[in-house]
Amino acid sequence: MNLPEPARTAVETFGTSLSWEQRARLLMQWGDRLPAMADDEKTDEHLVDGCESKVWLLADVIDGHWQFRAASDARLIRGLVALLLARVNGLSAQDLEQVDLPDWFNQLGLSRHLSPSRSNGLNAVLQKMRQLAG
Template identity: 40%
Template sequence: MSIFPEIPFGKTIDSENVMQIMADKTTWEDRYRQLILWGKQIPALPDEFRRDDVTVKGCESVVWLVSEQHNDIWQFYADSDARIVKGLIAVVLAAVNGKTTEQVVAFDINSYFEQLHLLQHLSPSRGNGLKAIVDTIYEEIKK
């Protein structure tokens, strides 16, 4: 049983769903709105998990990332003080939640981002922040 709030990303919304939904969005504004909607589906991380030791380094916005592993299946929970960042977090969580270490490592996250046509529309600081979130996840699963 998880001590974290229930989230749909990695369960009912996975990377395939994200790619299908984003493929239907023809403009950056539509994609941006979708990211905001997904971000709203991430419940706020409880205050006891909003600590400096779980803050993602390298993000301009504040991002907290915590994880748990049960039977080799990972669940990541994250929150941010920025709406668009929460949407980007949702896209990442859809790709990594509910997966084994091997599945997370094998997943080509860069290709995933390219297929979503996100990176070219993000500011350099947002792109670096997204990379920092992914790097933090990889560091966590290799502990």
């Protein structure tokens, strides 16, 4: 599957041999670039179950391609979610089903830094995206 342009940028950015401190700083920068979500959008209805940190997710479909917006109360999680959005935004529902989360974070060189709870939380975000797209 071809990677969307933002995902290719992410791989180029994170794919170089960086220390964990450099990756963490980059992650937070990516998270800071997420478009702000209005307080009235941060409702329980948009909250993702299964995340230790709060993550809100909204979805729109434009010409059969999904566009997700997300916010989190944790900076590192915001960065991880921003990288997930880079990977999935613009995909069809069918392509969304094919996204391999462990492989994606492996390509970014981040998988060994993800605690089991963070991996589970990101998986919960992806599952919620698939539910919304289904």
